[in-house]
Amino acid sequence: MSKTIVIKLGSSTLTLGSKHLNHAHMLEVVRVIAGLKKAGYKVVLVSSGAVAAGRELLGDPQLPAVLSSKQLLASVGQGRLIEIWESLFAIYDIHIGQILLTGADLDDRERFLNARDTLKALLDFNIVPVINENDAVCIQEIKVGDNDNLAAISGILAEASQVILFTDQKGLYTKDPRKFKDAKLIREVHEITDELYELAGGAGTSLGTGGMATKIKAASTALKAGMELIIASGAKPEIVFDLVKGEGEATFFKPTHSPLMVKKLWLSTMAKSSGQIFIDDGAKEAIIKNGASLLPSGIIKVAGEFYRGSIVTLCDLSGKKLAKGISRYSFDEVDRIKRKKSQDIDAILGFDHGAVVVHRDDLVVLGS
Numbered sequence: 001m002s003k004t005i006v007i008k009l010g011s012s013t014l015t016l017g018s019k020h021l022n023h024a025h026m027l028e029v030v031r032v033i034a035g036l037k038k039a040g041y042k043v044v045l046v047s048s049g050a051v052a053a054g055r056e057l058l059g060d061p062q063l064p065a066v067l068s069s070k071q072l073l074a075s076v077g078q079g080r081l082i083e084i085w086e087s088l089f090a091i092y093d094i095h096i097g098q099i100l101l102t103g104a105d106l107d108d109r110e111r112f113l114n115a116r117d118t119l120k121a122l123l124d125f126n127i128v129p130v131i132n133e134n135d136a137v138c139i140q141e142i143k144v145g146d147n148d149n150l151a152a153i154s155g156i157l158a159e160a161s162q163v164i165l166f167t168d169q170k171g172l173y174t175k176d177p178r179k180f181k182d183a184k185l186i187r188e189v190h191e192i193t194d195e196l197y198e199l200a201g202g203a204g205t206s207l208g209t210g211g212m213a214t215k216i217k218a219a220s221t222a223l224k225a226g227m228e229l230i231i232a233s234g235a236k237p238e239i240v241f242d243l244v245k246g247e248g249e250a251t252f253f254k255p256t257h258s259p260l261m262v263k264k265l266w267l268s269t270m271a272k273s274s275g276q277i278f279i280d281d282g283a284k285e286a287i288i289k290n291g292a293s294l295l296p297s298g299i300i301k302v303a304g305e306f307y308r309g310s311i312v313t314l315c316d317l318s319g320k321k322l323a324k325g326i327s328r329y330s331f332d333e334v335d336r337i338k339r340k341k342s343q344d345i346d347a348i349l350g351f352d353h354g355a356v357v358v359h360r361d362d363l364v365v366l367g368s
């Protein structure tokens with residue numbers, strides 16, 4: 001089976017540090033993708049640059065620092081961006097398909113599966129999907145927020161084996177290399193720790209979003225999915241031919257655990273929770289250590305309005321989020337059966353959807 005690779009180009013790579021999209025450099029990327037396709041790989045392109053393209057088209061306008069300005073620029077720029085990609089890929093007789101996503105397309109399971117089907121259909125037809133966040137309609141609440149995480153999610157949707165984040169640095173350094181000359185490149189990471197996040201400073205340019213922090217978060221999602229994530233410099237895109245072999249100067253985040261099933265990946269990284277179930281220490285231990293289901297007896301209280309089939313977050317009494325899962329009972333039903341034995345559910349509610357409130361198959365421990 002051919003391998004699928006996600007390549008994400010940050011604004012910094014698309015502009016090469018200027019205020020304008022660098023068409024010659026974009027063509028270099030296209031040439032490399034054509035080479036990968038020739039070698040049998042399927043490629044998904046996650047392309048930032050809508051805001052940069054909008055800014056360029058409108059002649060770098062002075063706009064107020066509000067979300068609608070960014071939406072305006074993205075709305076103007078996205079069409080231009082995709083037009084450039086289309087004409088460059090056409091040189092190599094490659095068709096592209098645009099997919100614009102928001103968080104709302106991913107936190108709903110139906111829409112998530114729809115996006116997955118579209119992506120799969122494009123790849124099956126040998127078309128290169130070009131993905132970006134639908135910034136023009138994105139309000140804060142429904143944003144994925146940055147294209148690094150969108151790339152990791154696209155990798156899950158496309159069942160990719162590698163996600164390559166091209167940026168303006170060779171990878172993750174021990175500190176921000178723009179500010180510290182003695183910063184050292186980290187070559188390999190196997191585990192995402194809090195200390196790793198502490199190394200990450202903010203974005204390098206005014207067009208970039210998130211800097212290294214969003215890339216580390218994306219790596220954590222990729223590792224859960226069993227995908228390798230690589231942060232590399234996009235200055236010479238042909239480095240890709242080394243990266244796919246595990247070679248080249250870059251930061252490689254390597255998965256060490258077996259991947260979570262797609263349903264659990266969706267639950268842990270995308271699904272929007274409708275309420276909380278607070279559980280006691282016994283239930284916490286059973287779920288985290290033994291991978292058990294949540295029984296009514298371990299439930300102390302509920303918050304929020306959720307229904308049978310809704311996503312809920314399981315928390316300890318301090319409010320720490322422990323796990324996410326699909327509830328088999330509604331919030332008012334859980335409230336009535338909390339602290340009770342499973343055998344008594346029928347007598348209390350007058351019906352029974354089974355002994356557990358959240359089944360282990362529908363539950364994922366956060367941070368796992």
Ligand SMILES: Nc1ncnc2c1ncn2[C@@H]1O[C@H](COP(=O)(O)OP(=O)(O)O)[C@@H](O)[C@H]1O
Nearest residue numbers: 010011012167173175176201203204208209211
């Ligand atoms: N520890 C670090 N290692 C590497 N780069 C870092 C680090 N901390 C902060 N950065 C900054 O992150 C920037 C890349 O992120 P960003 O500007 O969001 O790029 P992109 O547009 O490619 O996503 C770099 O230019 C660098 O200044």
Ligand SMILES: N[C@@H](CCC(=O)OP(=O)(O)O)C(=O)O
Nearest residue numbers: 010011049050051146147209
């Ligand atoms: N969706 C936005 C880019 C968001 C983003 O994550 O930017 P970057 O950090 O440059 O990859 C755009 O097209 O301009």
